[in-house]
Amino acid sequence: YICPGGKRLRRSNRNFSTPRDGVNKDGSIRYRARQQDCQSCALRQRCTPNMPARKVTRSIHEGARDLAREIATTDAYLVSRRQRKKVEMLFAHLKRILKLDRLRLRGPNGARDEFHLAAAAQNLRKMAKIIPMATPAPA
Known part of the structure; x- marks a missing residue:
């Protein structure tokens, strides 16, 4: 110095x-x-x-x-920070809303299956928001 x-x-x-x-x-x-x-x-x-x-x-x-x-x-860091926020929000949603803060099934296979079910539920919720609902035809 x-x-x-x-x-x-x-x-x-x-x-x-x-x-x-x-x-x-x-x-x-x-x-x-x-x-x-x-x-x-x-x-x-x-x-x-x-x-x-x-x-x-x-x-x-x-x-x-x-x-x-x-x-x-750097710009790449700002992009990765935005992407990390998205991922962290998904995990926070799994823990708080879908109550995945504690696993109920035992063993690695049970934990994997429970996580996959929760992720599928999360994906279905996301798809329901993206795909518009069809309007029913009048009878």
Whole structure:
């Protein structure tokens, strides 16, 4: 990392005989500027008003978070988010309206059969809304 004054932030300011990864117990890496660099910096009051030097803490998982944030800005992500909402709504309907929050049949085959019946009922409801009802002919 580079501070606003253009100085490099390091994990440690000395060389150890055995290399260290710099990861704390909480899974973060702390980057620090040298105190001499911050004392002579013109931006010190704005950057670190009540600390002797600038510190930046970064999680070891921040790279994955950055990638997820980058993916969240794409058009494909917005499309998949809409599709996931549709699927989640179907499962919510199965659980709340068709009372599929608890399976009554035992075993994997029973669970599969019960789920297939509930899905068929859901599909029939959807088809009933799509296909218009025929008007009865007058007698």
